[in-house]
Amino acid sequence: xxxxxxxxxxxxxxxxxxxxxxxxxxxxxxxxxxxxxxxxxxxxxxxxxxxxxxxxxxxxxxxxxxxxxxxxxxxxxxxxxxxxxxxxxxxxxxxxxxxxxxxxxxxxxxxxxxxxxxxxxxxxxxxxxxxxxxxxx
Amino acid sequence: xxxxxxxxxxxxxxxxxxxxxxxxxxxxxxxxxxxxxxxxxxxxxxxxxxxxxxxxxxxxxxxxxxxxxxxxxxxxxxxxxxxxxxxxxxxxxxxxxxxxxxxxxxxxxxxxxxxxxxxxxxxxxxxxxxxxxxxxx
Numbered sequence: 001x002x003x004x005x006x007x008x009x010x011x012x013x014x015x016x017x018x019x020x021x022x023x024x025x026x027x028x029x030x031x032x033x034x035x036x037x038x039x040x041x042x043x044x045x046x047x048x049x050x051x052x053x054x055x056x057x058x059x060x061x062x063x064x065x066x067x068x069x070x071x072x073x074x075x076x077x078x079x080x081x082x083x084x085x086x087x088x089x090x091x092x093x094x095x096x097x098x099x100x101x102x103x104x105x106x107x108x109x110x111x112x113x114x115x116x117x118x119x120x121x122x123x124x125x126x127x128x129x130x131x132x133x134x135x136x137x
Numbered sequence: 138x139x140x141x142x143x144x145x146x147x148x149x150x151x152x153x154x155x156x157x158x159x160x161x162x163x164x165x166x167x168x169x170x171x172x173x174x175x176x177x178x179x180x181x182x183x184x185x186x187x188x189x190x191x192x193x194x195x196x197x198x199x200x201x202x203x204x205x206x207x208x209x210x211x212x213x214x215x216x217x218x219x220x221x222x223x224x225x226x227x228x229x230x231x232x233x234x235x236x237x238x239x240x241x242x243x244x245x246x247x248x249x250x251x252x253x254x255x256x257x258x259x260x261x262x263x264x265x266x267x268x269x270x271x272x273x274x
Contacts, residue, residue, distance in 0.1 A: 001138055001254075063246040106243035109200040114258055117138075121251055 002113075005120035012127045017116075018045055022087055031089050039092035042084060049082040051099045053091060054115055058102035067126035069101075074130075085115045139250075142257035149264045154253075155182055159224055168226050176229035179221060186219040188236045190228060191252055195239035204263035206238075211267075222252045 002017075009015045020041035023034040050073060061069065073081050083103075084095060096102060105118050139154075146152045157178035160171040187210060198206065210218050220240075221232060233239060242255050 060244045062244045066245065105245060107197045107199045108203065108242065108255075108259060109262075110255065111258060114255065118245075118247065118251065118255070121248060122245060125246075125248075 001117050002120060005117065005124045008124050009120065009127060012131065015123075020045070028089070032092075034087075034089055035092040038087055039095050042091075042095060046082065046098070048079060050077060050079040052081070052083045052101045052103050053096055053099040054083065054085045054105065054119070055091070055096065055102040056104060056109055058104035060104050060106075063122060063125055064129075066122055067129045070123070070126045071130055083119055085112050085119065087112060138254050139257060142254065142261045145261050146257065146264060149268065152260075157182070165226070169229075171226055172229040175224055176232050179228075179232060183219065183235070185216060187214060187216040189218070189220045189238045189240050190233055190236040191220065191222045191242065191256070192228075192233065192239040193241060193246055195241035197241050197243075200259060200262055201266075203259055204266045207260065207263045208267055220256055222249050222256065224249060 006015065006017060020038065023037035026034050026037075028034075070081075073079075084091065084099070086095075105115060105122075110118065143152065143154060157175065160174035163171050163174075165171075207218075210216075221228065221236070223232075242252060242259075247255065
């Protein structure tokens with residue numbers, strides 16, 4: 001499903017999916033250490049990007065809000081737009097601090113695999129709306 | 138992904154997925170007719186079920202709320218719990234009227250395929266929480 005939406009998005013705009021390494025072999029009670037290691041993996045890929053972090057309790061948007069947001073970003077800046085989905089324990093605080101927007105997809109908590117698919121579907125939906133095509137609900 | 142969650146759910150509880158027929162070959166401007174035909178397909182499967190309809194603008198729940206809701210339903214009634222996800226144009230009004238709860242997964246609008254996967258993931262997550270297992274976030 002991820003590949004399905006990625007292929008569709010890439011027909012309209014360049015889109016890269018980067019999976020950074022999970023910190024493995026560390027007990028869950030050392031959550032901060034795990035998030036620290038994972039943050040370093042993420043930071044290697046962040047330059048002067050416009051960053052959107054997915055976060056429980058972040059800003060909720062309707063699909064129309066999200067589409068407007070994407071359109072505004074595309075028009076107002078040449079910066080790369082980067083979405084960050086955290087791992088099992090979430091993201092280190094300094095990644096959130098670096099974010100331009102913290103976005104919540106739902107009041108519900110989804111697995112990070114599912115977050116990625118939902119995000120790709122919303123990006124595809126938005127690009128389609130921007131191009132004035134009708135989108136299958 | 139749908140099959141993945143279905144298999145996991147079925148290890149814990151009986152779960153049936155029924156796909157009713159889409160009304161095809163009718164122009165979209167005859168939306169009410171399409172929804173009417175699709176409603177008839179749904180009604181064949183509804184008996185004295187406790188019905189949850191997925192609806193934009195329905196009640197939003199956190200994963201913990203949803204888990205409590207499922208637990209309460211399981212304990213308080215022997216009724217079959219049925220979730221209804223509408224098609225391309227949504228559901229006929231009389232289906233909503235028959236619903237015990239209208240649930241919204243997000244402020245965003247998702248495709249019905251994605252709604253189904255999200256719902257299955259949340260049901261699996263809830264069953265796991267009920268059984269006191271830790272769930273991968």
